[in-house]
Amino acid sequence: xxxxxxxxxxxxxxxxxxxxxxxxxxxxxxxxxxxxxxxxxxxxxxxxxxxxxxxxxxxxxxxxxxxxxxxxxxxxxxxxxxxxxxxxxxxxxxxxxxxxxxxxxxxxxxxxx
Numbered sequence: 001x002x003x004x005x006x007x008x009x010x011x012x013x014x015x016x017x018x019x020x021x022x023x024x025x026x027x028x029x030x031x032x033x034x035x036x037x038x039x040x041x042x043x044x045x046x047x048x049x050x051x052x053x054x055x056x057x058x059x060x061x062x063x064x065x066x067x068x069x070x071x072x073x074x075x076x077x078x079x080x081x082x083x084x085x086x087x088x089x090x091x092x093x094x095x096x097x098x099x100x101x102x103x104x105x106x107x108x109x110x111x112x113x
Contacts, residue, residue, distance in 0.1 A: 009037055012050075025089050029088075034093050080102060082098060
């Protein structure tokens with residue numbers, strides 16, 4: 001697994017109380033199911049379950065600017081960055097998503113059935 005350890009992390013953006021409440025559950029689920037994976041929160045202040053808080057201003061509706069700049073904002077040592085919507089909650093480990101990135105895909109999108 002070339003992405004294991006510090007070479008990979010999850011990127012969650014959350015501004016405002018509802019999104020931040022969801023982000024706590026999201027980050028805690030990543031910690032529970034993939035504890036070795038970094039957990040970056042992009043927000044105006046830390047929450048707790050993240051391994052790093054990337055404090056960025058909320059500049060636009062839906063925080064699109066920090067979502068589309070994830071490769072610039074995410075920790076430089078992360079070669080593989082998995083963006084998760086704040087309302088995502090893992091119910092099992094998802095190493096296969098990092099495998100897709102390690103196989104050379106720039107992006108993979110999963111939809112909620």
